[in-house]
Amino acid sequence: MKKTIAVIKGDGIGPEIVSEAVAVLAKIAAKFGHDFTFDERLVGGAAYDATGDCLPDETLAACKGADAVLLGAVGGPKWDALPGPKRPEKRALLTLRKELGLFANLRPAKVWPTLRDASPLKAQVVDDGIDLLVVRELTGGVYFGEHLRSADGQSALDKMPYSVPEIERIARVAFAAARTRRNRVTSVDKANVLETSRLWRETVQRIRNAEYPDVALDFMYVDNAAMQLVRAPSHFDVILTENMFGDILSDEASQVTGSIGMLPSASLRGDGFGMYEPIHGSAPDIAGKGVANPLATILSAAMMLRHSFGLEAEAGAIERAVASTLESGVLTPDLGGTAATHDVGVAVASRV
């Protein structure tokens, strides 16, 4: 298979972790006889320093022309003083998502057997099972509504728009994912207060009844969902939710598993194209030290093989190599080990 992957290292620990994921993908290509071209592009603070724009036109064009995008992390204190629309988070990340049409964000969170003690929850709660998938709507809601400040600067307004088609398409992604897992969707909203949530609830229920009657569906208010995630996480299989609630709950879910350094993500369009990134950020405090955990990025590369290229065996090979690396005790400091980023990358690549 011949594929072009746009590679965005980004800021902070981004370059260190992405290099390891690219090496693992190169190993996969060699072993399974694929031809992957890695097209490295600037995004984020790194792009701002080089060009004055966190998302240069040629980067966006290269991403649109690629078969998939692999991204490290963007942003850091150096660029925090930029005005809102120019900041890496808004200009680079949110614009990429919108321009590439990546409306479906998949964030799986599970406890790896060898990392069971990493979870801050009681052993009993962990042993009940933590293996869930957050399906977050990614191009709508309050992050993409109008952001307004009054002329006198004393009041502000952020709009939170959602339309039926936007809710329908993300609901279908969640129900389809549930069918490949434990067949249950929990749709999270704030329907006791928000009109967008009432529209969300009606639409999700209708799609379930009409198209996925075999999938179990329940609804939960977001405040309760935040509580249940730490009280009884085994309740959840697929969590379907809107953009901001998904942002918040996916961070919470990552901590429940014990280590944010392990969680990959896929941001998908309807046709299989996607952007893949770890859910952690650029971690400026440890950048350049060679100690960042590359596994979330490596697992994101596995998601790319599965979701964008349909290479299930290759994706599985990476995931098994990660499990075996964890068992072997080659761990970065966030997991209690002393290995360097590169050691972990080499350990995974050599097990592929």
Ligand code: IPM
């Ligand atoms: C994430 C991040 C981003 C988001 C920020 C950096 C804009 O928190 O991917 O979860 O809110 O989507």
Ligand code: MG
């Ligand atoms: Mg977030």
